[in-house]
Amino acid sequence: MTKSLRLVTHGGSFHCDEVLGYAILRRALPPEALAISMLTRTRDQSVIETADIVWDVGGVFDPARGRFDHHQRGAPVRLDGAPYSSAGLLWAAYGRDAVRAILAGRGGEDVVERVWTEMDEQVVRLVDLADNGQRPVPDFGDEGLDRAARVADGMALPSLIEVLNLPWDAAQVDRAQAEDERFVQAAEIAGAFLDGRVEQIRARIAARDIVLEAHARSADPHVLELDRGMPWQGPAHDADLPVLFAVYPDKGGVAWMVGCMPPEPGSFAQKLPLPDVWAGLRDAELARVSGVPDAVFCHLNRFIAAARSREGALAMARIALGLTREPAGLGAK
Structure with a gap:
């Protein structure tokens, strides 16, 4: 009893x-x-x-x-x-x-x-x-x-x-x-x-293992490719991954995001911001300037952008990385 x-x-x-x-x-x-x-x-x-x-x-x-x-x-x-x-x-x-x-x-x-x-x-x-x-x-x-x-x-x-x-x-x-x-x-x-x-x-604990596995599969170590949105910045910091951008679907599933990696946890800065010429642009204007046909928007502060497809978001990340890789001294791995 x-x-x-x-x-x-x-x-x-x-x-x-x-x-x-x-x-x-x-x-x-x-x-x-x-x-x-x-x-x-x-x-x-x-x-x-x-x-x-x-x-x-x-x-x-x-x-x-x-x-x-x-x-x-x-x-x-x-x-x-x-x-x-x-x-x-x-x-x-x-x-x-x-x-x-x-x-x-x-x-x-x-x-x-x-x-x-x-x-x-x-x-x-x-x-x-x-x-x-x-x-x-x-x-x-x-x-x-x-x-x-x-x-x-x-x-x-x-x-x-x-x-x-x-x-x-x-x-x-x-x-x-x-x-x-x-x-x-x-x-x-x-x-x-x-x-x-x-x-x-x-x-966050569950996300860590997923982030590490996803990074190991990603084509470029600077671009983390995720199949769903999750807390990724903390695990990337903790594991000292060389991530500069993460690509993942938004919660509504209607777009794919390109997120920038901050230099330290909780920072609003970015290790590598998205291109200045994209700042604040949307839809057709952003597609024209970026060269990505399904680009949707880029935040004015250049810490996040989106495209309608995974391929488009990956293209935006690679373009952003390619535009500044050599001047930033990152080099290709």
């Missing part, structure tokens, strides 16, 4: 760590147990002591007893000394089970571990730092950069979750119930973020 679980965190205003922690538990725990379990938000010690899993309250860290608080003296820290929040503690204990549930068999244990690790480094750790009053973004000493960092910080998951709290002057009648309802709503948002981020990482 499946045992019901009493899940307890503190009441009142909430922060991202306990909200994300609840989202993690909702994915990690067996569905049949979760269906008959109860979430209680309280600081009542008698309720806390009888709970099965307690996080962000209670003053105890003891995974064997289902206790995951981080406010007490001697609270656990990461290997580098960075503090945990309840999200980080629950991620360490239940995160791999949550990833397995989200992936639903799409990837072995190696993929689960890689997803868990990347989520821990890029998401959960930042939630931990924010909850402990440590800004993940440093002070740059430049007014403009610091302002941009504060804006980015304000759009981060902790900020987005915490604005769902009731305002201080909300009606006091049934406030506790309203706060509990807001908490559940926030957990749905955090859970959707968790699901989406795990899926993105899984997809």
Whole structure:
């Protein structure tokens, strides 16, 4: 017989760590147990002591007893000394089970571990730092950069979750119930973020092998030929491939794209932009200038173009490469 679980965190205003922690538990725990379990938000010690899993309250860290608080003296820290929040503690204990549930068999244990690790480094750790009053973004000493960092910080998951709290002057009648309802709503948002981020990482891992195989088959090592659109820039960077352009179908299947490789991940620049004379042209004018009959468009900033066929897109990539290969010192391989 499946045992019901009493899940307890503190009441009142909430922060991202306990909200994300609840989202993690909702994915990690067996569905049949979760269906008959109860979430209680309280600081009542008698309720806390009888709970099965307690996080962000209670003053105890003891995974064997289902206790995951981080406010007490001697609270656990990461290997580098960075503090945990309840999200980080629950991620360490239940995160791999949550990833397995989200992936639903799409990837072995190696993929689960890689997803868990990347989520821990890029998401959960930042939630931990924010909850402990440590800004993940440093002070740059430049007014403009610091302002941009504060804006980015304000759009981060902790900020987005915490604005769902009731305002201080909300009606006091049934406030506790309203706060509990807001908490559940926030957990749905955090859970959707968790699901989406795990899926993105899984997809990027899957794309890496496809990109490497496609590059090995491509006629020119500078032109990556893909049969479908996917994240290709990251894998090409990671593998240090000599790719300058990628050719792939758009999601609608009505055109083939020519994408430029940036010099580094996340950059809006290009290692080798498309020809200047193509910039901003479309259809017949672009076909005339480029010499590719089914050319469709070239972005004004020359980082992407399209043709109606794979052959047309490949021709555009080869023309762009041929126009600048020798001056750029790339040479033929």
